[in-house]
Amino acid sequence: MSITAAKGFRATGVKAGLKASGNPDLALVVNDGPLAVAAGVFTTNRVVAAPVSWSRQALAAGPAARAVILNSGSANACTGERGTADAAATAAHVAGLLGCDPTDVLVCSTGVIGEPIDMGSLLPGADTALAALAATPEAGHEAAVAIMTTDTVPKEAAVARDGWTIGGMIKGVGMLAPGLATMLCVLTTDAVVEPGTAQATLASAAARTVNRINSDGCMSTNDTVLLLASGASGITPTDAELADAVHEVLGALGRRLVADAEGATHDIAITVLGAASEEAAEAAARTVSASNLLKCAVAGEDPNWGRVLSQLGTVPEQVCPFNPDEVDVTINGVTVFRHGGPGESRDCVDMRPRETRIDIDLGAGSARATVWTNDLTHGYVTINADYTT
Amino acid sequence: MSITAAKGFRATGVKAGLKASGNPDLALVVNDGPLAVAAGVFTTNRVVAAPVSWSRQALAAGPAARAVILNSGSANACTGERGTADAAATAAHVAGLLGCDPTDVLVCSTGVIGEPIDMGSLLPGADTALAALAATPEAGHEAAVAIMTTDTVPKEAAVARDGWTIGGMIKGVGMLAPGLATMLCVLTTDAVVEPGTAQATLASAAARTVNRINSDGCMSTNDTVLLLASGASGITPTDAELADAVHEVLGALGRRLVADAEGATHDIAITVLGAASEEAAEAAARTVSASNLLKCAVAGEDPNWGRVLSQLGTVPEQVCPFNPDEVDVTINGVTVFRHGGPGESRDCVDMRPRETRIDIDLGAGSARATVWTNDLTHGYVTINADYTT
Incomplete structure (x- = not known):
């Protein structure tokens, strides 16, 4: 019931040592294809975290991604030139492991703003994650656990259609406001999807689901919602079918976000x-x-x-x-x-x-x-x- | 150090029985002249309490006021036609007591939204208040006490200039936001002031003082800031002198509002x-x-x-x-x-x-x-x- 529900995807979550608690803090999601379509929606905050700038540029260079690496424990925001370099180095490291171009690796970070990310922990953690990748529900679940910050539960969802599937994971509990939320969200599908359709569908669904959550009025510097399509089902849904499924899974994930909002009782x-x-x-x-x-x-x-x-x-x-x-x-x-x-x-x-x-x-x-x-x-x-x- | 600091004003605060606590809940401020100049700044909320509508219309009919009656315990907001009639009846009752026109009586209310005001307590309370009016500091203080809701302290200020004075009282602790605050504020001065100058000076000072307080982002339906001028000092300050003094007293009152914001420790x-x-x-x-x-x-x-x-x-x-x-x-x-x-x-x-x-x-x-x-x-x-x- 997660990002590994769709065919063509492997994932994992590991302990890289970025969190003082020692809890899992690094997730890796890999698209094994045959397609490598990717679409993204990002925070509209003018103060933008380095990984958001990296991923936005990477998708602008080409609407494709082989992998997404996500860390909790540090937002890598307001970290100046060092933060920019660290995000790029993270992508390059993962690209080296997978044998792809750095711009085919998207980067997401969440956690405290204003502290440099500990690259000495992050990069070895990526190596560990590569070895642990699997297509199982358990592996998808581990990824959802590794992106948690003050979330009390991991948040996953999936919808199955006639021969194709969309799965997803999300994190976020505070700083949820107009223009997304402190939210990292990855959707995966094995449907055959054109890049332009993927982007338009994701943007429209996000606007009516996760972007209509206002937990505490605070917009994050790191919000990212990604959709990856592997095409592994061989099935091409109509635009309406795809839109309906993306809306359903993003709506379900958004509802879980609200239910886990910091301190909420209603x-x-x-x-x-x-x-x-x-x-x-x-x-x-x-x-x-x-x-x-x-x-x-x-x-x-x-x-x-x-x-x-x-x-x-x-x-x-x-x-x-x-x-x-x-x-x-x-x-x-x-x-x-x-x-x-x-x-x-x-x-x-x-x-x-x-x-x-x-x-x-x-x-x-x-x-x-x-x-x-x-x-x-x-x-x-x-x-x-x-x-x- | 309050609304009775300026010559030509009497005030009081009494227990009318509007508050379940039995605390003082009705204040009356009377301008004995010779001038009866009045200016007002009101909430920009589209949902407007009946007393705000009354006072706004009364000032539009003529920039003069003989008295202001203020109650706590009920905001008389969202109370429909009954609320409108109650605000008008309150002004008419006080006007009858003072022998002036109803539109020379301004009305302010604060408290819970959506419940009709108890006129059977309010009107006898106004009679009691009339008998208790005095020009003493104690009487001014009692008025400041009677307009409190969840305020923990009454809030008063006064500035003395060369032969003339501005005094003021304010209440408000929550719902403080852009476009004033859940704030009732009355300033009194014995300076000789033209109505147009009074209005322009009050609006400008409010924009830079009380309107730059944002306690909790919630704008009230009842915000009212009034300036009454008696001219009893016989002194006509320059526009700049008046503006400076109004800014100073409103700034001091606003600062007290922040210091008493609900639950605040910083x-x-x-x-x-x-x-x-x-x-x-x-x-x-x-x-x-x-x-x-x-x-x-x-x-x-x-x-x-x-x-x-x-x-x-x-x-x-x-x-x-x-x-x-x-x-x-x-x-x-x-x-x-x-x-x-x-x-x-x-x-x-x-x-x-x-x-x-x-x-x-x-x-x-x-x-x-x-x-x-x-x-x-x-x-x-x-x-x-x-x-x-």
């Missing part, structure tokens, strides 16, 4: 409907998802709908037109605010379920969008007050 | 300098101030400068041009990031002082701006998980 789906356009609905849902006050209220199992309204009112009218007097807010099925005034009693709302559904009907059209977030808890504060020290 | 001044324009500097500082991850790091006394950089990188280039390789970041005097790479050791940074200074030099110009925020603590989560329940 997953919150904020759906804006009755909007003038999907863009307007997304903007409004994203704005509401950023309210610390609302997120604290949900942590306290308090259906404090006033915090939905007060946050909704900060969306500029030109971005999302609506009349506040036409708005309905429904929390877990109870319409607590109707047409500009109080609706059903808040006492009717059961806030105990882990999944909290907040539906905001703007009464201004027929478009809709859902953004996922999570509650803001003592656990989040504890985790993030002490992450580097 | 006040954080984020200064962006070397910017292409003041607007660019403010936008960048505001963006960094919104990082929950950074705010948690400061709570943990962790000089995690990577979280400054990763958040800075989310400012759009057209809003604030800079080259990440030219940026310096200095935390409490230690330049931990210099020209795109690590600088002095993070171990040199003393994070223990309550006041934390983060200076970001963009190297892109000579403009600067400071936005204040505070750390994100367990206390914030506790307060906001349980506010209405």
